[in-house]
Amino acid sequence: MIKLLRVDYRLVHGQVAISWSGYLGADCILVANDEAAKDEMRQSVLRLSKPQRTKLVIKSIEDSIRAIKSGVTDKYNLFIVVNNIQDAERLVAGISELKYINLGVLPATKDSKALSKAIYVTADDIKSLKKLLNQGIKIDIQQVPTESIVTVNEKLLKE
Template identity: 25%
Template sequence: MVGIIIASHGEFAAGIKQSASMILGETEGLESVVFMPSEGPDDLYGNIQKAIEKLGTEEVLFLVDLWGGSPFNQSNRFFEENPEKRAIVAGLNLPMLLAALSEREDYDTAHEVAKAIISEAKDQVKVRPEELEPKSEGKAVAASQDDTPKGAIPEGTVIGDGKIKFVLARIDTRLLHGQVATSWTKATNPNRIIVVSDSVSKDNMRKKLIEQAAPPGVKAHVIPLKKLVEVSKDPRFGNTKALLLFENPQDALKVIEEGVPIKELNIGSMAHSVGKIQINNVLSVDQNDVETYKRLKELGVKFDVRKVAADKPVDLFKLIKEKESEGLKL
């Protein structure tokens, strides 16, 4: 596995490492090195050397804050020792780090990972209002080559095999956020993220924020429950690979009972509120939730309890069983 060292002036590197762990979970092969005002170049060099030793691999990717700054200069000394197996990328930001952590699962060398993360790190630099963003000729060319059908597609048209693909159906109170936009999008490769909620579909502000939070290359939509039932039976969505997001298990049950073919639910996050009991660090349920999960199980739905894709699945009903003394009943 490619080792990653993030290095910065001040505590930036340590903070961005913590941010990544909140989104992707704790990861191996990642070290942070901070350069403090009281330290000199030799101190920084020694700390980077210690970080390399902790990684235990010659394939090392350095992510640094500034090209030409001290973290870059000292990392460059180690790069020069073994340029065939090491790489440096400057301009460190969180999307860059998340991309590196994900891409190294597919690549074996630091050079390959470095090459793969550049476009994603740049694509996430955006501005609002959108008219402040400089026009890109490359983007215009890409748009002109888009082969997505334009305009309304006549009813009854069969696209692909005529069946929408649900690459993931997730219960998550927060809906579309960092863990979904990075970890789960990378793991499931959807071309659409669909938030399914009657309440959110009526809230124009929340809808807009969700649509704008979609990762590069993926479109986000917010639709009511009834619309998902219709879409699941519409042959015009045959080329759609959808990642579904529900706020609660009750909404998922309603669409499944209406015939939406969801075979498995990823239980990712259910926020604590009055009357709910915490069954692990991210899931809180009440008796209504328990009864809903039991009904889903009767319908043949399987459960995948994971916050991020890298986590190990746990048994939902075992977690509930352990809380029977606090009032939950199976």
């Protein structure tokens, strides 16, 4: 069962691994990321960050979609983490059960604007978020489970 799809540029780290996994009751973290799936060193670093009793799987976006659709992940309380909005959009397009996205942390860049203290989006990100909203996907900003939720909507994206 998919517990959460989270966008966090850091992928797996203390906040994701401890706070969110515990809160969700997740026993498996799926890092869906094309670059990490090809990088042995990065995979080693990510494995060091996971909670002790939690399985960590690192797959490309396409392999993640295939695995979820095949049912192989059904036995887990699955926490999916991607590092950008476009990857979340690709997952939503491939997996009909995904109806909710949590935005955790996206860093500031020279071409980005702040949606919150931890979420900075580019024009491409805004375009993707609007497309997702138009598809009926619920999108919230929440760094940790104890923090207040900010709902992403058209008005927030225009400000």
